Amino acid sequence: xxxxxxxxxxxxxxxxxxxxxxxxxxxxxxxxxxxxxxxxxxxxxxxxxxxxxxxxxxxxxxxxxxxxxxxxxxxxxxxxxxxxxxxxxxxxxxxxxxxxxxxxxxxxxxxxxxxxxxxxxxxxxxxxxxxxxxxxxxxxxxxxxxxxxxxxxxxxxxxxxxxxxxxxxxxxxxxxxxxxxxxxxxxxxxxxxxxxxxxxxxxxxxx
Numbered sequence: 001x002x003x004x005x006x007x008x009x010x011x012x013x014x015x016x017x018x019x020x021x022x023x024x025x026x027x028x029x030x031x032x033x034x035x036x037x038x039x040x041x042x043x044x045x046x047x048x049x050x051x052x053x054x055x056x057x058x059x060x061x062x063x064x065x066x067x068x069x070x071x072x073x074x075x076x077x078x079x080x081x082x083x084x085x086x087x088x089x090x091x092x093x094x095x096x097x098x099x100x101x102x103x104x105x106x107x108x109x110x111x112x113x114x115x116x117x118x119x120x121x122x123x124x125x126x127x128x129x130x131x132x133x134x135x136x137x138x139x140x141x142x143x144x145x146x147x148x149x150x151x152x153x154x155x156x157x158x159x160x161x162x163x164x165x166x167x168x169x170x171x172x173x174x175x176x177x178x179x180x181x182x183x184x185x186x187x188x189x190x191x192x193x194x195x196x197x198x199x200x201x202x203x204x205x206x207x
Contacts, residue, residue: 005055015044019035026050027090098121170190
């Protein structure tokens with residue numbers, strides 16, 4: 001893999017071949033979609049930077065893999081935190097890439113679609129932050145088993161915390177699409193989910 005990446009970096013860097021390499025070895029599905037839109041000036045520069053970074057990462061991993069695996073296993077045995085941090089970083093990169101395209105989008109519908117993608121990425125970023133914040137505060141993620149010594153009252157408080165976070169994330173999504181006639185089904189699903197979360201939060205607060 002290192003040799004293949006270096007061969008492209010040191011060549012005349014044909015965009016289509018570089019894109020094939022990133023589609024095969026790159027980790028961000030969102031960035032793959034952005035790069036697949038074509039060889040714009042920004043995409044060419046971003047593709048080169050990503051493949052250079054990927055080459056450097058592979059070289060480091062081959063040298064440090066045993067130590068890194070041992071460290072990751074001790075700090076994050078399920079690998080969940082590492083995966084979330086990586087996803088958050090990729091979401092930020094793709095959001096930045098999409099924002100840089102906005103000044104060049106003259107079609108209102110395309111511009112609107114890109115804006116919604118950026119907002120969706122920001123929403124996902126907020127969800128990840130909430131989960132990481134929860135982990136830092138309590139020592140485990142919401143989906144993981146609660147320690148046996150955890151008291152019932154504390155457990156209910158944690159549930160309220162996550163429900164409030166989920167409601168904070170879903171409300172702006174509803175606001176963005178409520179006047180879009182093409183999003184009626186999505187709007188209905190979000191409203192139903194909002195109602196469900198509100199009912200759960202009401203029950204949690206009543207305890």
